[in-house]
Structures are given as C-alpha cells and as structure tokens.
Amino acid sequence: MVFERFLKFPKIFSVKAQDDDEELVDPQETLREKCRDTEHCQKLAEKYQACNDRVNSRSRTTETCVEELFDLLHAVDHCVTKDLFSKLK
Numbered sequence: 001m002v003f004e005r006f007l008k009f010p011k012i013f014s015v016k017a018q019d020d021d022e023e024l025v026d027p028q029e030t031l032r033e034k035c036r037d038t039e040h041c042q043k044l045a046e047k048y049q050a051c052n053d054r055v056n057s058r059s060r061t062t063e064t065c066v067e068e069l070f071d072l073l074h075a076v077d078h079c080v081t082k083d084l085f086s087k088l089k
Contacts, residue, residue: 027087028080035079044072 035041051065 028084031080031083031087032076035076038079041072041075041079044068044075048072 036045048065048068048071051063051068055061055063055065
C-alpha cells in the first residue's frame with residue numbers, strides 16, 4: 001500500500017549524463033590502474049601472488065594471504081589519494 005503511493009509521487013530527482021554518447025569514466029579506477037603499475041605496488045603484487053601460489057599448492061593449510069592483500073590495497077589507495085580529489089568536481 002505505502003509502496004504503491006510512493007510510485008505515484010512525481011519524480012523530483014533525476015541524474016542524466018551531459019551527452020548520451022559520452023561514456024563516464026571513474027577517475028578512481030584510472031588512477032588505480034596507474035598506481036598498480038608503480039614499482040612499489042608491483043613488488044607487493046608479486047608478494048601477494050607468491051603467497052597465493054604457496055597457499056593453493058597445499059591441500060591443508062591455515063595460512064591466508066590477508067596481510068599481503070591488505071598491504072597491496074593500502075599501497076594502491078595511498079597512491080590514489082594523492083591525485084584523486086583534484087580530479088573530482
């Protein structure tokens with residue numbers, strides 16, 4: 001009942017792209033790609049991949065690669081934050 005009334009309200013807010021042909025690009029994703037290519041992030045990615053390979057090669061292990069993953073994500077995010085807010089409107 002309440003939901004039906006909600007559907008009858010006029011739409012107040014709407015978001016449209018400026019140009020239908022223009023595809024929006026997330027600046028954070030662009031910066032993340034650039035940051036993943038830095039030497040520091042590449043080294044952390046190699047450590048993470050080595051850990052994954054080691055864990056996947058064993059049938060029974062309690063080891064996880066959470067620490068390596070968090071280190072990699074932290075480094076990428078730290079790199080991104082340097083330039084991200086200057087690119088936002």
